[in-house]
Structures are given as structure tokens and as C-alpha cells.
Amino acid sequence: APWDFPDYDDHEGVHLFRDQASGLTAVIAIHSTALGPAAGGTRFWHYPNRADAITDALRLSRGMSYKNAMAGLPMGGGKGVILADPQRTKTPEMLAAFGRAVDSLGGRYVTAEDVGMSDADMVEIRKQTMHVAGLPVGSDAAGGDPxxxxxxxxxxxxxxxxxxxxxxxxxxxxxxxxxxxxxxxxxxxxxxxxxxxxxxxxxxxxxxxxxxxxxxxxxxxxxxxxxxxxxxxxxxxxxxxxxxxxxxxxxxxxxxxxxxxxxxxxxxxxxxxxxxxxxxxxxxxxxGGGIINVGLEYLGQGDRADVEERIGHIxxxxxxxxxxxxxxxxxxxxxxxxxxxxxxxxx
Ligand code: NAD
Incomplete structure (x- = not known):
């Protein structure tokens, strides 16, 4: 079980999702919400077995906790992992199911893109939940390419x-x-x-x-x-x-x-x-500059000048x-x- 994993113990929780109709199998690990919603991208990856995917989600979510805290963001750390098949088949139905999974956590977890996901995928996910960042934005706003x-x-x-x-x-x-x-x-x-x-x-x-x-x-x-x-x-x-x-x-x-x-x-x-x-x-x-950019986008706080001001603290x-x-x-x-x-x- 996930709680038997050595990396589980300092996490607030790990959530396993399955949507049979679309074929989605996903993990969302929440390391900490002490500073704010657990934020971290979603990885779309083929793993040799499900245990590797859970371990990856646990380690990456802890990493996001540390990174967000050090960036001075009011955000905790979490990570999503979608288990891809060997051909990495990705469908709009699967992304929609993942969006509903994120939404079911009620804002405790905020997603964005990571390896294997694009800003277009975030647009699909955004149709199901508002708890997503990394969407295409205008040139003056925070967000966009990190x-x-x-x-x-x-x-x-x-x-x-x-x-x-x-x-x-x-x-x-x-x-x-x-x-x-x-x-x-x-x-x-x-x-x-x-x-x-x-x-x-x-x-x-x-x-x-x-x-x-x-x-x-x-x-x-x-x-x-x-x-x-x-x-x-x-x-x-x-x-x-x-x-x-x-x-x-x-x-x-x-x-x-x-x-x-x-x-x-x-x-x-x-x-x-x-x-x-x-x-x-x-x-x-x-x-941490990229996460500052994405974090401020999600929080709806600030423009490019604010992003740069915060990056200045690195x-x-x-x-x-x-x-x-x-x-x-x-x-x-x-x-x-x-x-x-x-x-x-x-x-
Ligand atoms: P990128 O894909 O745009 O660039 C990576 C470059 O490294 C490519 O040109 C690739 O050909 C080259 N490369 C790959 N393997 C190499 C090797 N063995 N030796 C020499 N060059 C090699 O990626 P990026 O967005 O510039 O990110 C670079 C690194 O920074 C990654 O590790 C990424 O995880 C990390 N990072 C990126 C961001 C971001 O905002 N883009 C934020 C945080 C961390």
C-alpha cells in the first residue's frame, strides 16, 4: 500500500485515481499544505510499474514543498503523475478525468505542466477545474513560459x-x-x-x-x-x-x-x-524563478515586475x-x- 512506501511518512497524503472509461490511472501526492495549496506540476510518463510512479510522485512532491518554500511563495508542495502506456497515448477524455481528479481535492492541490504535459493540456484540464496554472497568458501578466x-x-x-x-x-x-x-x-x-x-x-x-x-x-x-x-x-x-x-x-x-x-x-x-x-x-x-512566475499566475497576484522583484530575492x-x-x-x-x-x- 502507498503508506508502506519509505517516502510516505512525511507526506500529508497520497491520492490514487482511476477512470476506467478514459483509461486514466493517476497519483497525486501532497507533501505539505502548511504554507498554502500544494502546488506542483503533473508528469505524464510511462513507468515499468505502478510502485515506481507512486515513489516518483512522493519524492517530487517533497521537492516542490522545498522549492515553493524557498521561493517565498504562499504555496505548499504536491505533484501529479499520470501513468502513461508505453505508447504514451494521451486523450482529451483522460485529461478531463485528471482535471476532475484535481478538482475533487477542492484546491488542496494545484497542478501545472511538467515532463510530458503541455500548456495545451492545461487548457483541457482547466475545463474541469480552476486549480491549474501554466496556461497561456498575455505578455504582461505573470505566467506563460517559465x-x-x-x-x-x-x-x-x-x-x-x-x-x-x-x-x-x-x-x-x-x-x-x-x-x-x-x-x-x-x-x-x-x-x-x-x-x-x-x-x-x-x-x-x-x-x-x-x-x-x-x-x-x-x-x-x-x-x-x-x-x-x-x-x-x-x-x-x-x-x-x-x-x-x-x-x-x-x-x-x-x-x-x-x-x-x-x-x-x-x-x-x-x-x-x-x-x-x-x-x-x-x-x-x-x-525557482519559473515557479515564482507560475505561482503568481495562479494566485492572480502580480505582473512581470512583481515576478522579477521576487526573483531578485534568490x-x-x-x-x-x-x-x-x-x-x-x-x-x-x-x-x-x-x-x-x-x-x-x-x-
Ligand atoms: P530545454 O529542453 O529547452 O533545454 C535543454 C537543452 O539541453 C537542450 O538544448 C538539449 O539538447 C540539451 N541537452 C540534453 N542533454 C544534454 C547533455 N547530456 N549534454 C548537453 N546538453 C544536453 O530545457 P530547459 O527548459 O532549458 O531546462 C533545462 C533544465 O533546467 C532542465 O533540467 C529543467 O528541468 C530545468 N528547469 C527548467 C525550468 C524552466 O523554467 N524551463 C525551471 C526549472 C528547472
Whole structure:
């Protein structure tokens, strides 16, 4: 049963949904509503078995609690998972059934898009429930594509790390190696280049990296080599789990600060980075700009200026983490979790 799962115990609840007519099987995990409605996107994914889907929902919902708390949002953490078949068949009927499932929780859970879901899917879900964010919006309102907001927060976080580790405000000539130049990494590269940073870029889509490098006067390396580049900052903006016992010893940069979710392969990798003296910006803190954008959209509070004002607090939050890490000797990743648990009233 779900309550036998090791990740269940610090959750408020886990809800299992089934709609036979549409074929929907879904999980909604609610980690915490201490600060507000449990907010977190819905993942549409094929899992080898149902237990994996429940574990994923539980872990991701806890992650959302921490992320929303650290972003200063009046929102708790939750996550939806729709179990897809191997062909990932998605129908309007299935989305409607999921919308009714979300609605049945009466606003305790608010959904948005995640892996496998689009803003068009959110429009379908919105037909059944108002507890959804991530809908297409006008250009001045909060909401819409979170990429630019995420990138702004990461940019400010990278600068905060440079300020702390290198004791300088101006980033001209500071060398940043960016892994993945998609929505977030690409915009980050542009912002850094505009202030004179020296860039090395890599992407599995090599042509994409080449194009951007030509535009910004940057250089590129093969995707497999980017973590080893002798740079001041390594900025992971592609995949999760890229910091592990193999990659960390090969890192050359004294700062790791980037957008990717779940950068640490295991909890021990936070300690490994710390032991190597790397200044690490915990991923869910530095990449909180996107959730601030979506959160304010849902709350109906604010425009782009408010989103940017809140994103402006990300460097201060990172400083708090690094200060506590320096004072206690604990890895930044652990300190971040501890501060987040404090914020949601957990010890
Ligand atoms: P994206 O798909 O637009 O870009 C990712 C880029 O990484 C692509 O260009 C892809 O080709 C490249 N890539 C994939 N594997 C790679 C590898 N092994 N080496 C080098 N490049 C590789 O995605 P995005 O929206 O820019 O998000 C990037 C990361 O940031 C993801 O981990 C995402 O979960 C995280 N994130 C994004 C947001 C957001 O608002 N978009 C918010 C929070 C976190």
C-alpha cells in the first residue's frame, strides 16, 4: 500500500485515481499544505510499474514543498503523475478525468505542466477545474513560459556565487561553462555574454551550441567534456543527476550553479561537492524563478515586475544557505533542505 512506501511518512497524503472509461490511472501526492495549496506540476510518463510512479510522485512532491518554500511563495508542495502506456497515448477524455481528479481535492492541490504535459493540456484540464496554472497568458501578466524567469534567477544566482567565491561584482572575463543551451541555458548565455563573461557552451544538439557560440563569440566543446572545462563556473542547464561520484572528482570549476533539476545523483554527492570545496547553488533554490512566475499566475497576484522583484530575492536566499554552510560545516545541499523544512514547520 502507498503508506508502506519509505517516502510516505512525511507526506500529508497520497491520492490514487482511476477512470476506467478514459483509461486514466493517476497519483497525486501532497507533501505539505502548511504554507498554502500544494502546488506542483503533473508528469505524464510511462513507468515499468505502478510502485515506481507512486515513489516518483512522493519524492517530487517533497521537492516542490522545498522549492515553493524557498521561493517565498504562499504555496505548499504536491505533484501529479499520470501513468502513461508505453505508447504514451494521451486523450482529451483522460485529461478531463485528471482535471476532475484535481478538482475533487477542492484546491488542496494545484497542478501545472511538467515532463510530458503541455500548456495545451492545461487548457483541457482547466475545463474541469480552476486549480491549474501554466496556461497561456498575455505578455504582461505573470505566467506563460517559465524559461525566461528561470534563466533570470539562475543568472542572478551565478553572479551571487561569483561575488562570494571570487570577491567581484563585475563578471567581465569570468569563465562560465554551460551544459545545455536550450530555453534556460541559452538565455543564461546571452545574459552572461552581455556583461562580458567568457563562455564555453555544450549541447547534445551540437549545431545549436555552435549557432549560439557564433552569435556570442563563445567557444564550444563536446557535450561529454563540458563538466571538465577549466572554468570559474560550471552551469548545468540540461539533465539531472549529472553530479555523481564519477563526475565530481573531474570537475575543475570551483562553483557549480545552474538550472537543471535534481543535479545531485544521490544525497552523498552534496557532501562530495562540499568536501572538494566547491561552492554549490542548490538547484531548487537557484532555479525557482519559473515557479515564482507560475505561482503568481495562479494566485492572480502580480505582473512581470512583481515576478522579477521576487526573483531578485534568490541571491539572498543562496547567501543565507552559504552562510549557514560556512558556519556549520554542512554541505549547502543539506543546509537548503534544513532551511526549507524549517520554513514549512518540519524538523
Ligand atoms: P530545454 O529542453 O529547452 O533545454 C535543454 C537543452 O539541453 C537542450 O538544448 C538539449 O539538447 C540539451 N541537452 C540534453 N542533454 C544534454 C547533455 N547530456 N549534454 C548537453 N546538453 C544536453 O530545457 P530547459 O527548459 O532549458 O531546462 C533545462 C533544465 O533546467 C532542465 O533540467 C529543467 O528541468 C530545468 N528547469 C527548467 C525550468 C524552466 O523554467 N524551463 C525551471 C526549472 C528547472
Amino acid at each position: 524559461g525566461p524567469s528561470t534563466s533570470l534567477g539562475v543568472f542572478l544566482g551565478v553572479k551571487a556565487a561569483i561575488r562570494r567565491a571570487m570577491k567581484r561584482d563585475d563578471i567581465a572575463g569570468v569563465h562560465v561553462a554551460i551544459q545545455g543551451v536550450g530555453s534556460v541555458g541559452g538565455t543564461l548565455a546571452r545574459r552572461l555574454a552581455a556583461e562580458g563573461a567568457k563562455l564555453t557552451l555544450a549541447d547534445v544538439d551540437a549545431a545549436r551550441a555552435e549557432r549560439l557560440a557564433a552569435e556570442l563569440g563563445a567557444v564550444t566543446v563536446a557535450a561529454g567534456d563540458i563538466a571538465r572545462v577549466e572554468a570559474d563556473v560550471f552551469s548545468p542547464c540540461a539533465l539531472g543527476a549529472i553530479l555523481d561520484e564519477t563526475s565530481i572528482p573531474l570537475l575543475s570549476a570551483p562553483i557549480v550553479a545552474g538550472a537543471a533539476n535534481n543535479q545531485l545523483a544521490t544525497k552523498e554527492d552534496g557532501a562530495r561537492l562540499h568536501a572538494r570545496g566547491v561552492l554549490y547553488a542548490p538547484d531548487y533554490v537557484i532555479n 541571491p539572498g536566499r543562496l547567501e543565507q544557505i552559504w552562510d549557514e554552510s560556512a558556519a556549520t560545516g554542512d554541505p549547502a545541499a543539506e543546509v537548503a533542505d534544513r532551511i526549507a523544512r524549517r520554513l514549512i514547520g518540519r524538523v
